[in-house]
Amino acid sequence: MHKFFKGQRQRALAAALVGGAALGTAGNAQAALTENLAVSVVGMSMGNAVTADPPGLDSIHFNPAGLARIKTNRRQDAVFGASIKPYASFHQPDGFDIGGWKNDPIAGTSTGPVRQAIYLPMYGSPSWSLPAAVAAGLGLAFHEPDSKWTFGTATYVPQGVGIDRTKDPNDPARFDGRKVVIQRLVYLSPTAAYQVSDTLSLGVSVPIAHQGFMLNTAMRMPNELLGIIGKLQDAWCGDSGNPLDTLGFGLCGGGKEGRLRPFNTVGDMTFDMTAPMDPTLNIGVLWEPKDWFAMGAVYQFGSSTVLTGRYDFEAAPVLRKFVQGLYSSLQGPILAAAFGMPTSIPASQTGNATLVLPFPEHVQAGIKIKPLSFLQFNVDVNWTNWARWDKMTFQFDQQISLLQMARIFGQGDASKLVIPRGYKSPIHFGYGVDLSVGQHIHLRGGYEPRKTSVPSSAMDLIAPLPDLKVFSVGAGYQADSGLRIDATASYAHGRFNLPANTSCNLNCTNFSNVIYNPYAGLDINGGIYIRYFGISLSHPF
Template identity: 50%
Template sequence: MNAAPSPIVLLAAAGLAMALAPVAHAGVTDNLVTSPTAMAMGNAVTADPPGIESIHFNPAGLARLEGTHHIDSVFVATIRNPNRFVSAPDLDIGGFKDDPINGKSSGPVRQALYIPFYGVPKARLPGVLVPSMGMSYNAPGSRWTFGTNVYLAAAMSIDRTKDPDDPARFDGRLVQLQRLVYLSPAAAYKVSDTLKIGISVPIAYSAFAINTDFRAPNKLLGTVGQLQKAVCPDGNGTVIDTLTFGLCGGGPEGMVNPFKRAANIDFDLRASFDPTVNIGVLWEPKKWFALGLVYQGGARTTYTGSYTFHSDPMLRSFVRGLNSSLLGPIVGAVTGMPQDIPEYQSGNMTAQIPFPWRVQAGMKLMLTDYVQVNADVSYADWSQWNELTFQFDRSVKLLEMARLFGYANSSQATFKMGFRSVVNYSFGTQLNLTKKLALRFGYEPRKSSIPGNQMSLLAPLPDTKLRSVGLRYRFDDGGELNLTGSYMKGTYDIPARSDCNLNCDNFFNLIYNPYAATNVSGSLIVKYAGASYTRPF
């Protein structure tokens, strides 16, 4: 008697898990668009903080500035995420063996920018262009320096909506994650000629928006689809079916296909006031040697926003047919299923999502008057993302159907994330060609906080390698121009059935696996160019 409601239960739990799980940028996107100067040095600048941008990297560096300074920055970045899908030779989803995405590749990716208090605009671009600015003030003869800066601390933008048939759309048509620091009051104190300390309070507008199609290629769902074909090959119900469980009561639209789109979901969450704290120390005992240390505090941020579930006819018609039969409503009542599935269900939601703390230490070493090398090591506490809980303003119909599998509270969802804390290294080299001109080179191998067996295309963040090149030019009036270009790439190859956030095909698997029994391979490529101009005034 339980066969009929089971696929709908699966669709419910799978779709919601898929929608909520990917909110992490997981460390790989940190500092990508924060500072052209730091990027050129592989972000290894804790012991050599870059002027006003020290507010983020090590606020103690502000104490090296004298007088009043202003910085204007601009960057352009593109993110590409090509993927290829190849079904396993023994693919069998309850009798369905031909996945239409087999052998296909994902299409073009575009970028967007989350505008505070507005959301994601409809315009999509091949890349994103973002300006920023900051200033510092040091009174003549004072040991104190104050400043503030506007910058993107972290960002991730993937838009796959250009191709309506993109096979990657089942794991994120649009993923927009962003942490914009719009105010960062900072103060630094020059304890002595060799020791400086500083503190800043970055206040961010944090947001993420997710829109995605979902399907449920699960063996249980496929089995019910095959049963429907046997009972009613043309999709029309019979008297016997009406007097039993109503498998075909939904008509041709209610015929279940595990490879078919079941719904679309849209989430928009944000936190308009999200403060943290940075505390830094800079020790420069020699002109050729320096050590730096910074602690970037975390926060347990409360996000608020809205959700919309749009159920396709297949899902709605199947449930309608079930409840129009003689025995179907009895089964539904016993299992706690809803009487119908609305085409749209919208409401408000909240979530407490921790922003992990991190600590970074660095060393600067002048090998000669012309060659400087920097090296940093950092640790980020992403293990706080072991699980996340989301609260809805009402009972979600899809979660009501999941009661059969132990989901007692249909207005709340908790998901196991399993993220790990990581230690990363970064390196930079500066060649002082003249007193005015310097060349910079950076290298940063970034370890992902997402284990390889829990990655999804909603957060396609593998281990990556960042390589940068840049230059600094100092003008006679005290102005300084910094230019940077960088390239980051990471690849992944996820064998079929190895990642139960992506491609498992277990019979009772409730975690979203839109590419069941499918090999998924791809790469994440980020290209970046930035410029900043600092001047005294």
């Protein structure tokens, strides 16, 4: 009896030390962009703090060494659902002025309904939208009796964002991602785990993924130069043009359709790109010296994923008519040539494009403490190298006429489109608790304070992910036959406040920031709600 209470006191002391460390680091916790949001039902319910207690076949992702704890052939089926609802409102501050234009029609509006989008391999992103994105997972483990090896494979989604704002054609967010899908689907992940001793296991997995990327957005470029030229056109051309204009620069030659306005739509841009097979590597270790204490760690290698696919640029009449007017005058061609403008802008340009979209490295380590036989605490620390997303560079198979118009702003090569990102690599913590009720039922809770990987200086509506606090609950049932059923639900909410000139991916008024600041000079307030759920069923076979 004395030994029992002594052991319980030791475990309670260890739990208190872990809890103290957790409280001490929570205030400085930083979090990640999208990783681990919906990979494992049990992981979700435990705040993804499971590297020291990897949950069954989900070990393949969280810590491949944990697969060695499976001592039978086993199958797991899972279903996940997620609802991602970003929102934003736009306000015009005092003194607003873009090249003499003082009223942005977007000011005073808010974004509308958002639905979910997915990417289907070999098909693309369907035109229909969903109230929630749904995905299924499958895992298989194989173990021979008396063997120290366990093998397995699983299908899961380690990264996924799908936002569809097409329901309202006038949604003000259409200028920064009418539809956005970034999805990584692991369809095969050969894994081997080895039981080195009674307390130590090692594991390695090779996730082979399909990476999908789809972006459709309307484009506008509020800029002082466009505003000044538009004012000059109005003054010089009047309502019916100017007969002297043909001897000048052709500012009136495009008619009223060719008059520049800083807030008008200049075109539409669409990308649909994939990397059908992109392998990475996960290496894990699990040390379980006591039944009440364990430590685990995993290193997930990244990759420089090369996506290929199609692009489509649709040019609005305003720039096409403006260039046509320049070349119909005496001095206009000289001016256009001096600034590298195209001789014409086609209504549509399509072709092939390449994009390198890095999949970042990820490191995760944690501990498990059971101060009581029925109570368990987990704490994990995570780091992800999102700083690799410093920019997105699209390489086209030809010069894009619409982009040639931006040469005056320092965009020298119109066969490339460089979209700055400026993300950072965060550290964040996850916390989980598991309460056993009798022999068969587990109740779980998780908490993840995620400080965003997207700083205010890089925030936009394509990836509107501010600081998030993720709360999760779950339950599990373990039958004597080996059947296991787990369910979970999670909720996250975060807000951002971006006064004018905060983010040069969104609302800067700098002269050269035309690609891309669709809401130049506006104050933007917004946030995001994320709700997701999952259920899994596993059994021996």
